[in-house]
Amino acid sequence: MKEKRMAVFTWLLLAASLAMCIYGAAAGEAQAVFMKAAAICMECIGLG
């Protein structure tokens, strides 16, 4: 029973995570990730 409840929680959390991801992408956050990732990150390479 405990196992079943945990499995339900896992799948609900997975669905909520995917919903968050889709909502964020629709709100333009994927574009913000792109803007950062498509330019050389000076901090990451030790020049920033």
Place this chain on the structure above:
Amino acid sequence: MVKHIRKIVQIGWGFLTNAYVKGFLPGGQAIYTGALKRFCVPGMNCYSCPGALGACPIGSLQAALNERHRKFPFYVLGYLMAVGVFFGRFICGWLCLFGLLQELLYKIPVPKLTIPEKIDHMLRYLKYVVLAVLVIGLPLFYRGKYGAGEPFFCKYVCPVGTLEGGVPLVLLNSALRPALGFLFRWKMAILILCLTACVFIYRPFCRYICPLGAFYALFQKISVIRMTVDSGACTDCGLCKKTCPMRVDPQKQPNSPECIRCGECVKACPMHALSFTGPGRKKHAKEKKGEYVS
């Protein structure tokens, strides 16, 4: 072939996610700037690597938290949670290029260092501190002169960025070399220290520092892909514990936050008492009756 399947997947994934060959050509475009950079890769992979086709999830999370007009980072956090809930630290063992590099360095035949269990146990918590302070806390609360934050982990610690981004970019682009200063030397020192440690300790970065591994570890106990022990088949021989390179006891804690799902214990078990389960994978007969540890 089956024995080496994890290595094949690790190498294949590394090539696949860093397949922008033009980035490695001198005088070419330094990094990939196409549409795939909207998507994060699941493992540590610097988005300033000349070959990188995707974005680094830890860099993207910090960038989202850094923004002057900050919003809740639904996209990156949702992505990280989804990967964590489905795979747990399976990503660390199978789809992380830096993890593969650490494993290869550990193969160098020199005497290995065994960290005393107590110290090892304490140091494992360091990665959660790195995640909470350098990846989330400081980028969220610290504001510089112009109101923007800083990606503290990427800037001051991340050896992956130095190795995959810093070193090749500096070697391939002479224009960047005059800008090298203290920060680059600091990050190179961390990288050298980390790579040297890898020769003597199995995956020290993953064990003690990696904030992405720490994040995925939070979901390990509930993840879809998980490990189970058939208590009916287990003879308590302790071979799985002896085999585990991450110093986990799979019999007692098959879903330990430290397990990277390398599968060494599954291969080692003579009774086939350990197995991975996930969608579509059948459980042991004993497991179905509830007589199993998970």
